[in-house]
């Protein structure tokens with residue numbers, strides 16, 4: 001007799017036991033399966049309904065499942081955007097008693113899209129470079145946290161809309177390794193080269209299959225290197241300036257804030273003569289605008305959405321200023337008289353199409369275009385009405401979008417390159433402060 005099913009889960013969900021673990025994932029009945037768009041994968045990955053949410057199930061070896069589960073937990077603790085690990089199930093057997101692979105379960109990242117599902121009429125150049133920009137930022141954040149990915153690619157990333165741009169989340173941590181502190185120069189360069197080659201390949205594949213038009217894979221994949229280097233320099237470089245120019249410190253902080261980061265720790269050194277000062281951010285934390293908005297309003301949204309909403313709050317404060325009303329009071333007033341009426345004007349059958357903060361951003365854009373074409377200010381109420389009728393109605397549902405077979409099919413990829421081989425560049429690590437040389 002086979003031994004009993006073994007479940008290790010972050011939270012106890014008894015419904016997990018009701019899923020047909022005695023069947024290979026490929027053979028699960030369709031009523032269990034959530035037909036959502038999915039990226040390319042090596043393993044069998046399928047989505048299933050569990051109580052009121054959706055889980056992603058990956059069939060793999062137990063050791064790999066355990067490793068990835070632990071890695072995702074650590075990344076979550078480090079506050080890096082990634083999918084949430086949920087459970088590992090092992091000791092599966094079919095009804096004849098033959099063993100079945102273990103599975104790693106993560107929570108389906110709501111409103112996320114794999115890059116292949118991003119544009120039904122084909123991926124456009126501007127969208128492709130925005131995806132790559134988001135991936136560059138994710139890679140910088142992972143590297144700052146000491147994570148070497150080893151398999152950076154569009155397929156291993158999920159994207160959420162973020163006020164006209166994208167926010168990237170890590171979905172596949174199988175090849176990753178976490179180090180104490182920051183990564184070496186060589187490790188970072190390695191990941192970047194892997195990213196460049198993988199992205200070029202993925203985009204060439206899209207072009208060849210007719211799912212993208214008008215994109216240059218080499219230009220876009222080189223774009224990740226450029227974007228990454230620019231960001232890394234802004235976040236880590238040493239600034240040297242005359243001791244009389246202390247305003248440069250606040251300018252550096254401000255520049256980082258604009259990029260969406262807060263400085264948690266800054267090193268400041270004055271040379272022996274007292275003439276020059278060197279500053280370098282030691283610990284930076286992403287989510288500058290998102291944190292501020294959360295504090296002011298309780299809304300938990302992506303970084304660019306937060307930036308957009310904060311701008312709207314500022315505008316509201318300007319238009320409605322009165323003595324004694326501080327920022328917090330005005331932010332709450334904005335929430336109940338501006339933001340919430342827009343969100344609640346969306347018919348309930350359309351709330352799965354986009355996240356509320358993204359709808360709000362699109363309504364603001366829509367109002368701007370309406371006002372421009374009419375040559376006069378359009379009220380928010382009129383803008384919402386027109387947005388729902390003319391735009392939102394024709395959008396597909398992105399919370400639970402039913403993917404086409406072209407998107408949900410499983411395509412077998414080659415085995416990953418062992419990370420030990422990828423790390424060849426490690427040896428040329430330089431001593432001293434290399435960060436400002438990037």
Ligand SMILES: Nc1ncnc2c1ncn2[C@@H]1O[C@H](COP(=O)(O)OP(=O)(O)O)[C@@H](O)[C@H]1O
Pocket residue numbers: 037038039040041042043044045056058083084106107108109112114155156157158171172173174
């Ligand atoms: N938690 C999740 N939420 C949304 N999509 C997911 C999730 N987990 C996996 N996927 C989808 O499944 C695809 C394959 O998952 P991945 O972990 O990369 O498998 P593999 O290790 O076989 O490459 C991803 O590209 C993504 O589209």
Ligand SMILES: [Mg+2]
Pocket residue numbers: 040041042155156172
């Ligand atoms: Mg993968």
